[in-house]
Amino acid sequence: EAQVTQNPRYLITVTGKKLTVTCSQNMNHEYMSWYRQDPGLGLRQIYYSMNVEVTDKGDVPEGYKVSRKEKRNFPLILESPSPNQTSLYFCASSLPGTGPYEQYFGPGTRLTVT
């Protein structure tokens, strides 16, 4: 089954404790992206990757890191989480980023930082 998976689905952590949210897709997609969803703000793009070893900032990259060492994986790293990063996070993938291709979304990771 074609899908985007994220782990963990739920995470409660404390301020400053480094964490990684994993994202994996099995569709051989070149483009992958991370979003955060907050009430009243919709989805905002954090980082995206056009292909392996090629990443760029979205609209809200502060406090996040990403890496794309393999085509299928695109982990999101919070080096020092803060309460304002409490949010619902979605990973997505699609065919090449320059085309009119829709994104396929993962199930989401609900992160709470206390």
Next chain:
Amino acid sequence: AQSVSQHNHHVILSEAASLELGCNYSYGGTVNLFWYVQYPGQHLQLLLKYFSGDPLVKGIKGFEAEFIKSKFSFNLRKPSVQWSDTAEYFCAVKGTYKYIFGTGTRLKVLA
């Protein structure tokens, strides 16, 4: 700056009513436009998309959208909603690589 505006934040309709959700975008280049739906507790799914050709686009579940270039709009429509259409709807514009989403419209359909 690139942006997407969804004018209706909350919409409540009775079953069989017609639906139109507004979406306006601001983007200087060639755009690809999308409507996604998020059912309660689920991830986003594509309803329809436009990138060229016929400005009236038909999607899944009876939804359609019309691209009006002169108005920078891409409104979503459905002639007769069902209770199962209760969800949050997002308009999105894609430039070269970046996606910009609107803030979403929560639709509640009363049975």
